[in-house]
Amino acid sequence: MSERKPSIHWTELPEDTSGSPNAADSNFYCSVVGRLLAERTRAAGY
Numbered sequence: 001m002s003e004r005k006p007s008i009h010w011t012e013l014p015e016d017t018s019g020s021p022n023a024a025d026s027n028f029y030c031s032v033v034g035r036l037l038a039e040r041t042r043a044a045g046y
Helices: 023-044
Strands: none
Touching: none
């Protein structure tokens, strides 16, 4: 039986506040991917 690895909720992903040119893109990507993974996991019954 495999053990579940520790995880965090997608809303708890840290925001990139570095001010770099890619910060906004990175923040958007993390929020969208996190939400989609959460929806898929919930739909699969995990």
